[in-house]
Amino acid sequence: MDVLATLDPRLQPDSGKSTGTVFLVHGWPDLALGWANHIPFLLSKGLSVVALDKIGYGGTDLSEDVKFYTWKRAADDIATLSSQLGLSRIILGGHDFGGAVVYRTAIWHPDLVAAFYVLNTPFAAPTASGKFKQPALYIAATQDLTLPPSLSEGMETYFDSLGRGEIDGGHWARWEKPLEVDKYVGNWLATSVFGNASLNLTAGLGLGAP
Template sequence: MDPANPASFNHRTELLSTGRRYHFVDQLPTNYDPATTKTIVCIHGFPDLWYGWRYQIKPWVDLGYRVVAPDKLGYGGTEKPEDAIHYTSRRISDDIAALMDLLQISKAVIIGHDWGCFMVSRFALWHPDRLLALVLLSVPYVPPSKEYISLEQMVERFPNWGYQLHFREKSTNAEIEKHLSKFFRLIYRRRKNKNSPLRKWTLPGGLTEVLNSNAILNDTGFLTQQEFDYYMSQFNENMNGPLNYYRTTHYRFQEEKDGGLMPAPRADLPVLLVVGKDDPTANQGALEVTRKLIPQVKIELIDGVGHWVMVECKDHINESIPRFLQNTLSSNVHTKL
């Protein structure tokens, strides 16, 4: 399991009971025992892959956990339906449950980052009995809304979400594919200059301006050149699926309304939220909402770290999450921490 070599991981592609074919990495510890080994299921965000967990898989397997990391629907080697209705949180949650069924895992530790964070928080509502613990990376908990709030209304409240209006448009597929290298350099860049004109890509209309500008992004940011090349190979002419998640706002609201979801995960579920202090996604108000709705949550704020916590502070993530699990789960997993 070499992070620099994607082929060194154990890859599988299987048809789930939901009718969708998923690619995933399934890594077993040397002392694997289906009766006692705990499984960690890792759900990535945008724009990412199973590969987003490359620095976590081996350390956690070495601690005795089974680690499963799928490409979400629309990504990498997983099926890529054309229509956005297939990408709702209920359907993705059902896919996660079906993947666990396929692997004969009744309950697991479920971890998500970015969009994956939102999906696993909904998995905790749609399939509450399938979790041993819930770990949220970078994105605080957002409860189901009692009333429909359009994306336009959300952007009025939070202008930095303006890029989501852009992502919602089908024309964005071709625009990003045309500038794919620049887009990934922009997304994974190191944000040292808070006044950089590149920061305005999050504002309404800003992404088109940045992608079509003469702004030069020479380095690959948090990615090594090998990692960057792998991402390029996986996303070439393949942005419709990833962007479809931004086209599900009304579908998700209707599902949650019809499903009568609870406002928060079950009260006895161990929950950890890890956030980089330099990540604009997690403001103080959002953290307070999480604390109010999930009183048992443990929140870790990491100085000098932004959005890509699995890479930016990989050692902290690799050690902190198993420590949290060790402290909250009665487990037969022997760890080195």
């Protein structure tokens, strides 16, 4: 398995100085490679990027023990990797099943997750109360027959700050309309994330440090 060093240039913006770190979480069936056309855009914004293969995918280990595949374990794995990289604040991006992991990670590790964005995965609250405090963005696709935009109706109830985008595409809108995805994410970063000192995006001694 290819192991990236903490300061591997493939994870760093061209300037070498990071404004923060984004973890990208893929869905099913997919791999970290699915983010390939989105990563250059994030790097152009001065962000470091960690695109991970979830356990059981790609070159990762495969366990027969089901406890390794729970929502909580997936969230804790992201928190552990962040700690190993010296990061105490991250931005999360997710698609499909990965979007569900992003929501849970933001719930269970609110001090770690500064902000997050999700494609094609509307939020379904696991409890009847509580709100996300982090800035969030949800991008729907009008032709997604599996997770149509209508499933996201009422999501605002569970967010203090929720931005929205809608793309004329299917479930794989990230591949079909990459420039439109980048535009929505870029506008959200500019208006809700960058410049918000309270998010402390460069906290930590690893990839997120300036």
